[in-house]
Amino acid sequence: MGQVRKVKITQTATGAWAASTADIATDLDKTGLITRIYATAEITPNQAMTTAVGVDGLFRTVQNLKIEGGAHSYFSLPGGAGGAGGVLLHYLNRKDFRMVGHSDGIITAPSRTYVGATYVFHCGSRPQDQFGRDNPFDLTAFIPAHVESQLRALWTTGANTVMDDTTTVSSAVMRYTLCTVQGTEEEIRQEMARQGVSTPMVPAWIPSSFPHVATAPDYSEERDIPTGGFLKRIAIYEQNDTAEGSTPLRAEDQVTGIAIKLPLESNTPIKYFAGDIETAMTDYGSMLVDASASGFGNIHAPYGILIADLRPHYFPDYGMDMRQMTTGAVKLGLTITTYTSGDDSFILYERYQLYPGPLAGL
Secondary structure: OOOOEEEEEEEEEEEOOOOOOOOOEEEOOOOOEEEEEEEEEEEEEEOOOOOOOOOOOHHHOOOOEEOOOOOOOEOOOOOOOOOHHHHHHHHHHHHHHOOOOOOOOOOOOOOOOOEEEEEEEOOOOOOEEOOOEEOOOOOOEEEHHHHHOEEEEEOOOOOOOOOOOOOEEEEEEEEEEEEEOOOOHHHHHHHHOOOOOOOOEEEEEEEEEEEEOOOOOEEEEEEOOOOOOOOEEEEEEEEEEEEEEOOEOOOOOOOOEEEEEEEEEEEEEEEOOOHHHHHHHOOOOOOOOOOOOOOOOOOOOOOOOEEEOOOOOOOOEEEEEEOOOOOOOEEEEEEEOOOOOEEEEEEEEEEEOOOOOOOOOO
16 A cells, blocks of 8 residues: 655646736646645736835735635635735734745846745645644645536736835736645545544635724624634734725724624633734734835734634634534624724634545546
């Protein structure tokens, strides 16, 4: 009996930037179980980027990035034309991988004509192994590419000015690298057992957003949390009503508290003042430049990015089991400290669902 094959390959198929377009579709290879996807936007700006670039500018080139099969959506991001979805995914990557996510950004043609910004979709719940090493072939969850009639990445772009009004996007290419586990059904089940995984799961992210209408004390702004499956994390991007040029800014004084409420049980397992904790506990922000500054390299704290992880409270890999819960049984409670018309919350529910199908080729 052989062993599984763990493969990491960059596809030749790419997506080409088109400003303010609908989804730019790229077919993904349908071999084996996909455990991680790297999506790298190779961005060519209109100038050398040695001058000002808007806050989070590189990552605003992704308004949405979805991974969809024939009948199942595996990954999707929240956010509007300002690119909040790409920024939120970047800061989740920062938390999981401690990665800067982009190269130095200085364009020095002809040796470098673009700057690369990389996003990671890690399917499972263990981006690092028990020794703290990178774990790209984690089988706690996966995309069963081999059963999909169609598997595509869908990249939604914003305007050419989404990075900055002055430093704009001339062109960009989105390149995809897939990590896959391949083998027979028995070989894959043996590898799952070696990793301590007993239940096959697939990611099933759900994005949401809402405009604020007022302040809300003591976690009183409530949103129904999607039920069915397991809920691992909730990540929130807070968008201010103000902008630098055409770039909406993140805000740290809007949602300052997060609660997970179980009204039928009169139980609130998570309730904490989020803003300062999240900023203090996350690694440094990206090497991204404030539009009022000059040069590429200022450090920004990840204010306005809030994350509630349910795994420490429930199942250590998959979080809260919501398979038998009905709508309204679990609510997200938010404390909104300040309010101005135009403030928004962009919310990502990181979920898993059971996968009952075959683990190897049909």
